[in-house]
Amino acid sequence: MHTMSEGTKKPAGSWEPGETCVLCAQADADPELYGRKLVISGINFHEFCAVFSGGLHQEAVTQKEGSHLVLLQIITIILQAQQTPCFVCGKRGATITCAESGCNRSFHFPCASKGECVTQYFGQFRSFCCNHRPLQPVEAVPAQDMICIICMEPMGNSRSYSTMVCPSCRHACFHRACIQRLVLRLGITLHCPHCRDKEELFHYMTAMGIYIPSRLVSHSWFFRHSSSSVDSAGPNTASQQGLGPLQGSAEQ
Template structure:
């Protein structure tokens, strides 16, 4: 953006009031031709407004915002597929439905939180559909992060992906130490066939070369 354009927008916004909070400085105006409703971005949820975070980045007031065309309605006492709390008995600004399976319902704030965390892996939490689901959510004003899922950088998740790699016997006999391992022979490391959380060198547990499985004392 050019500095002069930014200044012009600020000057224009100073003359507009937000229909949601009734304060001045509203920089967003409904895209619908002939509609002069303006609002602050933080006031969008309060006013049930939608901003599409793709393409032309259009924004709409509560009256002209896009509606889901899905005809399926939540069953009585149906719950959000994400937080499991009860959802409304019809689709609305706050209650949304997957256009693919038409069975997954969720609160807007729940699916928005999931979209920011899932990033490029964002899909329906029930049917796993991605293409139609993604476009529908973008159209309905859900902001989707373009980065990798947040949980991929979580140390706890990374630890789950790592294979156990040490000998846990009371006395490790390997000259190379507990962390040393070879593809075969007496220093091949076998993991517990039940929990995979403990390991042993063949020689440290007196296992023959033909033995393919072993269980730790805890299992």
């Protein structure tokens, strides 16, 4: 995933000790989840804080090699965020807005998981609040007494943000946090231990907001799916289709 041109970024060493991301106010956040430390027009950002902040992402990905973001545009986005409350924590500074048409819910990138939001790390880098995030199929519910195949802890017997079921066999269950940690370690080699499926599981996880580092994604997969229906699907596609993993959003 190429999110910042070479002309708009500086190495992590450009951040002085104690300096923080202007969007999330954190300094030493997990680079696997927040991305690289960048300096854009003299302002500090975490890569994914910028990527999912609509205006900054659009400006960043359209820059030509060697060009720089207009400082005034960045300041405008930051000032707007200072007036926007996060629906999760209630504090201002929210720069991410739900992609569902008509929804004005905004949130901070670090609050996404706590608020049960989904951020999709591909295509248009869309984000969804807890009311409009992609849903697992109704039948993809952990059976009674099932355990997570990763941590071996109980799953519960209801569909929730924190529980996931293999879309292929519908038998292997895992916690969202567990599969995210495993993906960061294994990436594209990950497969369902029950049915051995790779492609459908990968397809499904990305739509559900699981982050897979770009270095682990093959070019053939990216070009096959980057222009798929997830970018053009209308509202509520997932609830209508039972979540075709790269086919849209929206819980009613």
